[in-house]
Amino acid sequence: MQVFSTFEYSSYIELAVSELEKKGIKKEGIFIVPLNNRTENRRIFDSVHRADGVSLIDLGMALATAFSVIGASIGFKLIWGPIYWGIISAFVGFILGLGIKLFMFKVIKKKQRLLRGKHSEVILIVDCHSVDAEVVENILWNNLALGVSKVRSDGL
Incomplete structure (x- = not known):
């Protein structure tokens, strides 16, 4: 089973990883991906193909x-x-x-x-067994994850 979570870039990620390692999750089963945030400003005017729901008129x-x-x-x-x-x-x-x-x-x-200003800046992916998924999810929530999702990797 894989558990995906997003975090702000802070020391809570390191705390979550160390707590996961203490619970028996191997380093090879933990994958951290930093995200590149948007550097350009949002466009004010919509095009025919894209609209953001903000009406100026x-x-x-x-x-x-x-x-x-x-x-x-x-x-x-x-x-x-x-x-x-x-x-x-x-x-x-x-x-x-x-x-x-x-x-x-x-x-x-x-x-x-x-x-x-809460931006998801880091994605943390934990590969674990189904029995450990609930513990992993609780650890991630306790370390201030912005969002957590579980995906079964056995094809079901």
Whole structure:
């Protein structure tokens, strides 16, 4: 059986490995793989083939609708009329909403992502017998693993 786990890069990995060795798992059955973290920033604009679920135009569309209604209403009293002022105010509302969303995504959300900051940096793979799998899993959880999964290697 193989037990996979992910860790942040810290001394807890070494503690987990030494505890596993004390429980009878051989060094040949323990495999540690460091991960390369993303160095480039995420793209803001989605393409046709990739979308991250973050919409930048939703607030812009809502503000464009609200501003166009208000602009068309006020436009009855202005010289260009309600259609032109409705279109102008819709454009202003869309630009304002897009600017607000870009600011929120680039400044506020970036700070939250940096503060949250738990990244899987190391994968630890332990090859063990099925009877030892529960003990290995408990050792990994006790040493602050971010995630643990067991896979049977007997083909079942």
